[in-house]
Amino acid sequence: MLNYLNNAVKFTESGKITVDVDGSDADAAGIMLRCAVSDTGIGLTLDQQAELFRPFQQADITITRKFGGTGLGLAISKQLAELMGGAVGVESTPGQGSTFWFTVRVEAVATAKADVRNGPRRVAKHKNIGPRDWATLQGTRVLLVEDDPTNQAVAIGLLGALGMVVDIASDGAKATDMVRDKDYEIVLMDMQMPVMDGLTATRLIRRHEALDNLPIVAMTANVMSSHLDECLAAGMCDFISKPFEPGQLYATILKWVTGWGDTEAIFPPEICAKFESANIDFPTGIPGLDTRAGLRLVGGIGELYLGSLLSFVKQGDVCGQLRNDVIHGDIESALRKAHTLKGASGMVAAHEIGDLAAAIETELGGPGPKAALPIIDQLEAKIVPLLEMLRASLGGVPGHGDLVPRKLALTE
Incomplete structure (x- = not known):
């Protein structure tokens, strides 16, 4: 819901944003909630809608440059909704606005107490930690x-x-x-x-x-x-x-x-229980990678963080590609690569890599794009050893770099 609302605020310059919540299919197992966030923003074409809810995807590079973001939030929202027995979707018309919705099955209770910033916080139980x-x-x-x-x-x-x-x-x-x-x-x-x-x-x-x-x-x-x-x-x-x-x-x-x-x-x-990740050995001691911060970004759900790491290490020679784009004047392509790397680095908490990618993006958007070349050299000196250590650490992990490995993506 927060991801949908953040996107609605980001892409709506005027008009209104509406939140609708409806319940249906009530039975002993609970209630199916349908939550929808509607806006009067820029809207999406059918082709753009088809690209959403996939990891690291946004509608197009123009949106990425103007509004920022990594395109990962909707993919995580999709996984979470599916794990809770629901689904996600979007209905949109270019220039008129969008409605993003999700369904989840929740337990019905007589009363509910919402957490507030200065109020009671529920003590969580310990999972299987050794x-x-x-x-x-x-x-x-x-x-x-x-x-x-x-x-x-x-x-x-x-x-x-x-x-x-x-x-x-x-x-x-x-x-x-x-x-x-x-x-x-x-x-x-x-x-x-x-x-x-x-x-x-x-x-x-x-x-x-x-x-x-x-x-x-x-x-x-x-x-x-x-x-x-x-x-x-x-x-x-x-x-x-x-x-x-x-x-x-x-x-x-x-x-x-x-x-x-x-x-x-x-x-x-x-x-x-589906989020349990006690059998995952996360990489530790890798300079430039803050594993705990990365886990906090996904609420400690180890499979999600592992999926982000697997995606991150599968990128090719990004520095060589950036350098080639700059030298040949393809600044739009270089901007896209730098922005994507910045977002991907943020999602795995490789902060120094993300800062360098942001610096490259800034220089590429300035009057002298070739000023980005020395920063690309700095990036290469940092990212190459980090990726080598990450690949060595993750070498025994099954999976193909999906956002969430198959074990978690299945809802049984």
Whole structure:
């Protein structure tokens, strides 16, 4: 729905955007919802519609250059809808607007509580996480908010054993300052501290919209349900019992820094079971590739991220092609390749590659396109070793580079 709405706003300069939600086929298994987003934007031809819902596809290069985007959002929307027993589609007329729709089968409940930014957050269950997954945690940026020296030492030892990078705040007030100054992936928050307790600190952190998605996990010896409800109401997303149990500590951190906690809190258990990816060995330690950030982009759904990686490594000599286009004056082709690489790099969290591709795109759009050639050389020096290491790491993975491997794409 958010992807449809973002696209509608992007492509509609005037007029209106309408959201319609209808339910049908109610039975014991649930209700089939049909959600549609209609706009009065630029519209699409039949040929353009045929290209949508495929990975890294947009209507044409003019749209890509003017409005940006990678063309991957609709493909992911299609996969998610199919996994939930539904489908996607579009109805459009050029110059008049478009209606993008999807159907999903959902469970009917008497009442529902919607998550809000400063309200309760549902604690997700742990999926099947073991030592083979822990390599993904190496380099995780953790803020430990804890006043007790003994607990600090134990936590630092456990986190450091897996290569996590830990900063310490001895009270909640310091934590509220530190999270604004540094990009942490997760906060482990003690409850009882001098100066400012964990609940108050969490409420203050949640007032900053930029920190809305920062996972804050309570560390508490009090596991009574009323106490845990307080944690969730303050804006925390999970809890870890004291004294620390290493397996629970690692599993909880991994769940939230890869985005899996958000997915498990949103989707029903039967859908999450299809997303399970405990048997995937993700590439780690590859310079220029942020595996955890890539997983967060797809809500921790390992098969989706693996599909993006498989697509990314199958590109040819993109630097040679870019260089050839520039030398021969085919700037339109070079722009298309640079923009596609920028989007694909963003989806796998190869940030440096994406930044270089963006710089090339900027130069190509300027008065002297050949100024892009030195940046293409820089790109080549970075992307060639990254792709070599990725191909070596993914060499044993079955699949053909589809957005989502066949195992996930099937809805049974």
